[in-house]
Amino acid sequence: MxxxxxxxxxxxxxxxxxxxxxxxxxxxxxGLFAAFLVTMTVGEIFAxxxxxxxxxxxxxxxxxxxxxxxxxxxxxxxxxxxxxGLEWPIDAFFESVSCLTSTGISLLEESAPNPIFVxxxxxxxxxxxxFIILLVTVAPPVCGSLGLVVTYEQSLEFSPMIRRMQxxxxxxxxxYGFLTGISLILFLTTGIGVVEAVKMxxxxxxxxxxxxxxxxxxxxxPWLEAVASFSMMLASVNFLLYWQAVRQRSxxxxxxxxxxxxxxxxxxxxxxxxxxxxxxxxxxxAFNSIRYAIFHVLSFSSTSGFLAADVxxxxxxxxxxxxxxxAIGGCIGSLSGGFKVKRxxxxxxxxxxxxxxxxxxxxxxxxxxxxxxxxLRIVMNILCYFFVHISVVFVFTLLLSIADIRLSEAVGIALxxxxxxxxxxxxxxxxxxxxxxxxxxxTCCVFMMIGRIExxxxxxxxxxxxxxxxxxx
Numbered sequence: 001m002x003x004x005x006x007x008x009x010x011x012x013x014x015x016x017x018x019x020x021x022x023x024x025x026x027x028x029x030x031g032l033f034a035a036f037l038v039t040m041t042v043g044e045i046f047a048x049x050x051x052x053x054x055x056x057x058x059x060x061x062x063x064x065x066x067x068x069x070x071x072x073x074x075x076x077x078x079x080x081x082x083x084x085g086l087e088w089p090i091d092a093f094f095e096s097v098s099c100l101t102s103t104g105i106s107l108l109e110e111s112a113p114n115p116i117f118v119x120x121x122x123x124x125x126x127x128x129x130x131f132i133i134l135l136v137t138v139a140p141p142v143c144g145s146l147g148l149v150v151t152y153e154q155s156l157e158f159s160p161m162i163r164r165m166q167x168x169x170x171x172x173x174x175x176y177g178f179l180t181g182i183s184l185i186l187f188l189t190t191g192i193g194v195v196e197a198v199k200m201x202x203x204x205x206x207x208x209x210x211x212x213x214x215x216x217x218x219x220x221x222p223w224l225e226a227v228a229s230f231s232m233m234l235a236s237v238n239f240l241l242y243w244q245a246v247r248q249r250s251x252x253x254x255x256x257x258x259x260x261x262x263x264x265x266x267x268x269x270x271x272x273x274x275x276x277x278x279x280x281x282x283x284x285x286a287f288n289s290i291r292y293a294i295f296h297v298l299s300f301s302s303t304s305g306f307l308a309a310d311v312x313x314x315x316x317x318x319x320x321x322x323x324x325x326x327a328i329g330g331c332i333g334s335l336s337g338g339f340k341v342k343r344x345x346x347x348x349x350x351x352x353x354x355x356x357x358x359x360x361x362x363x364x365x366x367x368x369x370x371x372x373x374x375x376l377r378i379v380m381n382i383l384c385y386f387f388v389h390i391s392v393v394f395v396f397t398l399l400l401s402i403a404d405i406r407l408s409e410a411v412g413i414a415l416x417x418x419x420x421x422x423x424x425x426x427x428x429x430x431x432x433x434x435x436x437x438x439x440x441x442x443t444c445c446v447f448m449m450i451g452r453i454e455x456x457x458x459x460x461x462x463x464x465x466x467x468x469x470x471x472x473x
Contacts (some may be wrong), residue, residue, distance in 0.1 A: 003065065003072055004047030006130065010037035010076055015078065028115055033082035039076045046452030065282045066134055068351070073100050073130065080119050086112055090438045095120070096421065098444040100127035101452040102208035104305045105422035107434050114195065121199040124208025128335045129176050130453065132239055136168045174336040175242055180205045183231040187454055190224045204231035207335045209423070216295075216308035225308050232302040236263065236330035238423045258369035259331050259342040263301070268340065270310060270325060271297040274318050281315050301325040302336040305423035313427055319427045326415050326424040337420030337451055339389055343382050345369055350379055393418055396447050403440055417444050418451040 018032040065234050075098035081087045087095060091107045098105045102124055108116065149264060183205045187197035192215065203210055209232075216225060237260060245253040254260065277295035278284050284292060292309045299306045301321045329338015346367060353365045367374050400410035408428040416424035433441065 003069060003175060004043050004045070006043075006069060007046055007072060008043030009078055010073060011036055011043055013122055014039060014080060014119070017115040020118055021113070021115040024115065026086045026115055028111055028113055032080055032115070032119075035079035035083045037074075038079055042076060050375060058212045066453055068101060069130060069134070070452060071095075073127070073156070074449070077126075079122050080116065081108075084113075084116060085434060086116060090441055091434075094433070094441045094445055096123065097122035097448050099208060100130070100297055101272065101448045102127055102206055102303070102337070103417065103420045103422045103448050104203075104209045105416075105425070105433055106210060118195070118199065121202040121208070121210075124210075125180070125202040125206045127452075128206035128208065128235075129173065132172045132176055133169045133334060134241065136172050136243075141301060156372075171243070172239075175246070176205075176238070179234055179242070183227075186227040186230065187224075188407055190221065190227055192219070192224065201227065201231065203230050203471040204306070205235050205335075207232065207235045207301060207302050207304045207337070207420070209421070214307075216306060217310075222291055225291065228306060229295055229298045230297045232306070233305045235304070235335040236298075236302040238331045238333035239335065240333050241353075259345070262345055262369070263331050263341045266328075267293070267297050272303070274321055277315065277318055296322060297325060300421060300424065301328065301336070302330050302334075303419050303421040304419040307423055311423075322413075323412065323415060323427055324425050326421050329419055337418070339419075341384065342369060343386065346374055346379060347386060348380055352385070389418075392447070392450060393442060396443075398415055399443060400440075403437075413444070414447070418448040420448065420451055 002252060014036040017442055018029065020037060021028045021032055024341070074093060074096045077100055078089075078092040080185040081095050082089060086092075087107060094105075095107055097103075099120055105123070106120065108120070109115075158234070180201055184197055185205075187200045188194070192200065195227035196215065200215070202208070212367075216228070238257065241254045241260070247252055259432060271293045272292075274297065275289045277284050279289040280291060295306075295308050296311060298304075299308075303326060304381065311322065327338060328344055329340050330336030332340040334343045346369070347366045349369075353367055357363055357366060360473070367379055379393035396417065397407075397410045400413055401407060405413070406428075412428040413425040416422055433444070
């Protein structure tokens with residue numbers, strides 16, 4: 001039933017590009033209308049099929065929804081690209097997955113009609129909204145089982161009951177819409193036009209930065225870059241902190257968060273180092289070095305991937321620093337991809353604690369960030385997750401190497417797909433996906449979805465399915 005209702009929401013969203021196409025008298029209208037009808041039909045079938053489902057989510061139900069919702073959304077999200085004749089099936093599916101996972105890689109030509117670009121931006125926004133709704137509804141049972149920690153204190157009251165899930169989804173939608181509205185108002189002050197401002201707001205707040213979208217390169221406007229940087233910063237914060245701040249009616253809740261302070265310090269340190277190195281090597285003058293460093297550090301650490309300069313021409317040191325930011329990502333519970341700052345900090349603290357314990361075997365130590373103490377079980381789960389995360393990156397890199405891609409390009413593509421930031425693949429030359437083989441594109445789709453699912457949920461679901469089939473045999 002959840003998949004059915006969610007699919008119908010995607011179908012209703014198709015009305016926006018359809019109305020836009022009708023206003024422009026575009027020939028895309030029949031294709032967009034057909035996509036709308038098919039999506040609503042599929043959603044109705046799913047809803048009717050799950051009508052008699054128990055009103056409580058079991059662990060495997062939660063894991064199954066987290067795994068299945070992305071390929072389901074990708075299949076219906078590809079219909080506007082496919083039915084309008086702009087892309088072939090494999091390319092349309094790749095485009096849809098890239099949008100929903102906020103990876104930001106596009107196979108569309110720049111001459112494509114504007115309504116289809118509106119749908120592309122809206123699809124990215126829907127993908128991040130889906131991630132938030134999963135975060136506050138079906139994710140907690142999975143988090144509790146395998147340490148996919150959203151918040152260590154779990155101060156919010158999560159519930160597996162369907163009605164409470166619907167209320168939580170509505171609240172998440174209101175908060176997400178409010179943040180999008182703030183971003184839209186700011187983009188309207190840049191003078192880029194209403195339609196372009198809407199697209200930029202949808203892409204920046206969803207971290208679905210479109211690496212081929214060259215509005216920053218064309219306008220060369222520091223204020224536009226500042227607005228985008230602020231929006232990307234909003235998207236990098238733990239979404240549950242916004243929720244807590246509203247409930248407690250205090251912004252101090254956000255600024256007291258230890259992980260957010262670490263993220264801000266990390267971004268400031270990387271920006272300072274990159275800015276100095278760009279100035280020292282003569283790549284830019286002092287002002288442009290600071291300007292581009294701040295923008296791209298926030299762009300890559302939030303895993304948005306917007307480009308305001310030709311970063312492929314930057315020195316190797318600066319490109320590698322950006323790649324590190326892609327691997328780390330933003331705050332846990334945020335819309336960004338990557339391994340997440342809090343997990344990385346806890347692993348460092350665990351390492352130092354074990355070193356001190358080797359010197360002082362009887363020492364009792366605790367691991368935490370700020371006032372939060374992290375239980376040992378959570379630390380072990382994060383260590384396990386780190387191993388699985390790195391293993392997935394290695395496996396994907398190996399598969400790409402088999403496809404006769406240079407190692408540096410393979411590493412960039414692997415991190416780009418897993419961390420959901422498409423422009424990271426261009427840091428070392430792999431910036432054009434149009435000419436790649438269909439099998440390569442499908443492989444990228446699989447790993448883009450794995451990166452957005454959080455791989456533990458996939459492992460849990462597969463293990464449960466295997467155990468269930470084994471019992472039947």
